[in-house]
Amino acid sequence: MTCEFSKFDLQPQLVQTVADIGYTEPTPIQSIVIPAMRAGQDVMGQSQTGSGKTAAFSLPILHNLQTGRQHVQSLVVAPTRELAIQVADAMQTYGRQTAVRVLAVYGGQPYMRQISRLKKGADVVVGTPGRLLDLIRKDVLKLDRVATVVLDEADEMLSMGFIADIEAIMDQTAPSRQTALFSATLPQRILRLAEKYMNAPKSFKIGCKQLTVDTVEQRYYLVNEADKLAALTRLFEIEPITSALIFARTRLGTTELGNELALRGFPAEALNGDMSQEARLQVLNRFRDNKLKVLVATDVAARGLDIDDISHVFNYDLPQDPEIYVHRVGRTGRAGKTGIAITFLTPQERWGLRRIEGFTNQKITRMTLPSAEDIKLHREEQLVEKVMVWLRRGRCNREREIVAQLLEDGHDLAEVAAVALKLARAEEKQRPIAPLKAVADFGAQAPGPALKRSNRRKGRGRERASHERGMVRLLLSSGRSDGVRVSHVVGSLSHFADIPGRSLGKISIQNQHTLVDVPEKLVGRVLGNGANYRIGNKNVSVQRA
Numbered sequence: 206m207t208c209e210f211s212k213f214d215l216q217p218q219l220v221q222t223v224a225d226i227g228y229t230e231p232t233p234i235q236s237i238v239i240p241a242m243r244a245g246q247d248v249m250g251q252s253q254t255g256s257g258k259t260a261a262f263s264l265p266i267l268h269n270l271q272t273g274r275q276h277v278q279s280l281v282v283a284p285t286r287e288l289a290i291q292v293a294d295a296m297q298t299y300g301r302q303t304a305v306r307v308l309a310v311y312g313g314q315p316y317m318r319q320i321s322r323l324k325k326g327a328d329v330v331v332g333t334p335g336r337l338l339d340l341i342r343k344d345v346l347k348l349d350r351v352a353t354v355v356l357d358e359a360d361e362m363l364s365m366g367f368i369a370d371i372e373a374i375m376d377q378t379a380p381s382r383q384t385a386l387f388s389a390t391l392p393q394r395i396l397r398l399a400e401k402y403m404n405a406p407k408s409f410k411i412g413c414k415q416l417t418v419d420t421v422e423q424r425y426y427l428v429n430e431a432d433k434l435a436a437l438t439r440l441f442e443i444e445p446i447t448s449a450l451i452f453a454r455t456r457l458g459t460t461e462l463g464n465e466l467a468l469r470g471f472p473a474e475a476l477n478g479d480m481s482q483e484a485r486l487q488v489l490n491r492f493r494d495n496k497l498k499v500l501v502a503t504d505v506a507a508r509g510l511d512i513d514d515i516s517h518v519f520n521y522d523l524p525q526d527p528e529i530y531v532h533r534v535g536r537t538g539r540a541g542k543t544g545i546a547i548t549f550l551t552p553q554e555r556w557g558l559r560r561i562e563g564f565t566n567q568k569i570t571r572m573t574l575p576s577a578e579d580i581k582l583h584r585e586e587q588l589v590e591k592v593m594v595w596l597r598r599g600r601c602n603r604e605r606e607i608v609a610q611l612l613e614d615g616h617d618l619a620e621v622a623a624v625a626l627k628l629a630r631a632e633e634k635q636r637p638i639a640p641l642k643a644v645a646d647f648g649a650q651a652p653g654p655a656l657k658r659s660n661r662r663k664g665r666g667r668e669r670a671s672h673e674r675g676m677v678r679l680l681l682s683s684g685r686s687d688g689v690r691v692s693h694v695v696g697s698l699s700h701f702a703d704i705p706g707r708s709l710g711k712i713s714i715q716n717q718h719t720l721v722d723v724p725e726k727l728v729g730r731v732l733g734n735g736a737n738y739r740i741g742n743k744n745v746s747v748q749r750a
């Protein structure tokens with residue numbers, strides 16, 4: 206099989222492997238980066254997830270590796286454990302015919318395992334900044350003979366507060382090294398980093414093709430995990446839904462959500478892999494014929510679903526993979542129609558949103574959920590609208606006779622009309638407007654009115670008690686005056702304590718300190734890490750508030 210990768214003059218095993226994997230031609234980023242890195246140049250570029258950048262830097266690195274060396278030959282620095290593992294796996298795959306030894310190192314994993322692997326020898330180390338620095342300080346990771354350093358998703362590392370760590374790592378490498386830097390955006394701080402550590406880099410920018418269509422309006426709402434159902438029912442009140450597809454993460458989630466919605470007066474059914482083929486077909490047919498307006502599905506169950514008329518897609522849970530987001534959103538706005546894609550985002554999922562925006566090359570607009578007042582107003586407007594329809598239509602002869610009788614009995618006309626309206630809206634009682642708790646904001650944006658109000662109500666003493674059940678409030682010794690942002694807190698705790706960022710609850714950044722809610726069962730892990738927390742280049746202590 207011919208493969209366009211041959212033109213890069215890479216080792217034949219590498220060309221063979223990419224051909225075996227099924228890559229027939231290089232992506233634009235690979236066409237730029239592979240020749241430049243093969244020629245020994247530094248490269249710096251704007252690119253997104255999904256552009257093929259991992260192979261772009263991995264193939265030249267693998268090509269240059271020398272077998273049987275005892276020192277680390279290449280280093281990849283990545284912002285998160287997930288990305289580090291992903292890159293290490295990809296490198297291992299691309300290099301499977303070259304016997305490369307790739308080691309991923311990240312916080313949370315015991316040091317011993319990583320140290321013994323390092324001692325056995327690793328050609329390529331892929332790691333998160335904090336753990337790399339720890340291993341350097343323990344004198345087990347030596348970078349003085351590293352030939353190539355890759356800084357992957359540099360802007361993510363910047364916003365997680367890792368820039369000082371990166372500089373400390375770069376200072377350990379030989380000035381003669383080759384450096385490649387990849388970033389979705391290039392803020393000043395990253396450009397300064399490049400200036401300091403890179404040698405006349407070849408710059409490039411890869412425009413990502415737009416993956417979602419303009420006929421779909423994409424919005425997101427910031428909600429607490431526990432408030433998602435309340436948020437959904439609020440939106441159902443005011444959105445002009447003709448047909449909605451809601452994506453939930455699990456099969457159980459679809460069934461529960463379908464039931465909960467039905468209980469609240471919004472008939473919905475689930476579609477999931479637990480159902481028999483016949484039951485699935487029946488639900489699908491009812492949805493297709495618009496006898497059923499709301500379908501709750503998992504990604505897997507919705508795979509074969511081919512319906513053009515869906516007005517709304519809801520991402521009840523944020524998809525982990527940007528490609529899944531594109532798939533879901535593509536269910537609406539079809540066949541020349543417009544559509545609305547709504548995503549619920551918990552405060553800890555900020556990174557997921559940015560990845561999706563980077564991948565689709567489109568902004569998702571933040572919106573505020575309708576308030577109880579908005580919903581009441583909307584309900585009244587709809588009631589008046591219905592009255593107007595019947596006023597135009599007439600044909601209420603029998604009802605007029607009843608009214609005439611009531612007037613004859615001495616009742617007031619306006620009072621009779623008001624009572625009739627009250628009866629007409631009695632069904633609203635089945636749909637109480639569920640309350641919403643304030644949401645911890647991202648820090649960068651101004652808190653919404655609900656948050657401001659609730660902050661005012663809280664006294665200083667109450668500030669320290671956690672309000673969510675099952676959460677414990679911890680106190681961090683840094684605050685706004687140290688430049689702490691929500692992203693730093695999430696990044697630092699998840700990295701150093703090895704807990705999922707999304708498990709954290711409310712984060713409240715005060716001037717001198719920060720309060721963060723941590724699930725009870727993870728508190729031991731967070732506190733058990735001793736005083737090993739750093740935000741930026743500052744040590745931070747963590748204790749119970």
Ligand code: AMP
Nearest residue numbers: 228230231232254255256257258259260
């Ligand atoms: P990345 O941006 O490195 O995360 O890559 C995104 C996806 O594109 C991965 O699933 C790769 O396997 C795939 N990929 C990378 N290069 C190519 C290529 N030349 N042809 C087809 N797929 C590719």
